[in-house]
Amino acid sequence: GDSVTQMEGPVTLSEEAFLTINCTYTATGYPSLFWYVQYPGEGLQLLLKATKADDKGSNKGFEATYRKETTSFHLEKGSVQVSDSAVYFCALSDRQGAQKLVFGQGTRLTINP
Amino acid sequence: NAGVTQTPKFQVLKTGQSMTLQCAQDMNHEYMSWYRQDPGMGLRLIHYSVGAGITDQGEVPNGYNVSRSTTEDFPLRLLSAAPSQTSVYFCASSYSGGRRETQYFGPGTRLLVL
Numbered sequence: 001g002d003s004v005t006q007m008e009g010p011v012t013l014s015e016e017a018f019l020t021i022n023c024t025y026t027a028t029g030y031p032s033l034f035w036y037v038q039y040p041g042e043g044l045q046l047l048l049k050a051t052k053a054d055d056k057g058s059n060k061g062f063e064a065t066y067r068k069e070t071t072s073f074h075l076e077k078g079s080v081q082v083s084d085s086a087v088y089f090c091a092l093s094d095r096q097g098a099q100k101l102v103f104g105q106g107t108r109l110t111i112n113p
Numbered sequence: 114n115a116g117v118t119q120t121p122k123f124q125v126l127k128t129g130q131s132m133t134l135q136c137a138q139d140m141n142h143e144y145m146s147w148y149r150q151d152p153g154m155g156l157r158l159i160h161y162s163v164g165a166g167i168t169d170q171g172e173v174p175n176g177y178n179v180s181r182s183t184t185e186d187f188p189l190r191l192l193s194a195a196p197s198q199t200s201v202y203f204c205a206s207s208y209s210g211g212r213r214e215t216q217y218f219g220p221g222t223r224l225l226v227l
Contacts, residue, residue, distance in 0.1 A: 004155070031212070032212050032213045034215075036218075041220075042220060042221075043117070043203055043218035043219050043221050044156075044203065044205075044216075044218040045217075045218065046215045089155060089156070091155075091156075093213070099144065099146075099207065099210045099211060099212050099214060099216070100158050100161070100171060100172075101158065101216060103155030103156045103157075104155050105154055105155045106153075
């Protein structure tokens, strides 16, 4: 079945460092890919998404490119801030009809000043 | 708009007790769903609904019931709570549930079953 594998965490970086969180997926069709972020004490919110191969999603300085050849959707940011500290989830949706998101296990990111 | 709201925020139950987790949205979304979040496992789909009167099972439906009598509300019922149901529960909604759509999540309900 469909699955998502994320980079093991937790990840700790200094402010202004470059961030990469790896995400690879397994799917039988042509999934849409998402990154959701969960700030402390809150629910998940969409960070970015890409719905077809070679699409690049971007938001708040974060980017991820849908790479079908490597089945990957790695999250990157050039200069992280303390406010980026959160848990990041990679997810896919690969069904016609009602959406059933399949999530990775989540990566906890901590940014130190 | 309040978005997706969930009550209660936190609940402690004893094994065998029943309870209902409430979820409501004011965005006129047709699609609603329930997920549980467990450490190291991401979120897993429990049940979902594509509209009033229509529900279906997700990945981990056992021990849970749902109904959808209105577009706005999608309660999740635990019939006889077990310690394995200790988790954080999130309700989500989207316009029609298409696979490209963004899901909007509530703030979550933390449940502890003793």
